[in-house]
Amino acid sequence: MTVRADVAELMRAGYGDRTIARRLNVSIGTVRRARAELQMPAGQPGPKSYGTPADVFWQRARPVDGGHMEWTGTVHQGTIPSLRHGGRRYSAYRVAFSIAHHRAPVGRVEPGCGHPGCVHPRHVEDRTIRATYTAIFGGTQ
Structure with missing residues (x-):
């Protein structure tokens, strides 16, 4: 049997047999025979984890x-977009802030663009950014 390259690639990436069959429109039997041919262990069912919280974001x-x-994704307590990674819950706002600013946020993070619930990394602000804006332009932000 000749194993299709795309089937072998998904097997090496750790995907389960059903997922591979569904994504590539092949039978489960085709995937299982390919595993046997390549002498690979059976794929593990269930969702696959992502490398970092940013990947999940x-x-x-x-x-x-x-x-x-x-x-x-999930909204925690009805208002906070959140995600789980490595058994921990993260605020999507805080992850977005870290993506854009390459540092951990200080205090609460929220959208600064005026669009409710926006999680765009360049649109979220932490306490330091809000305080700086207020110091420069005055007023409350």
């Missing part, structure tokens, strides 16, 4: 009109 953030991004 990019899977769940979706661009919308006006250059904003909306959250398609």
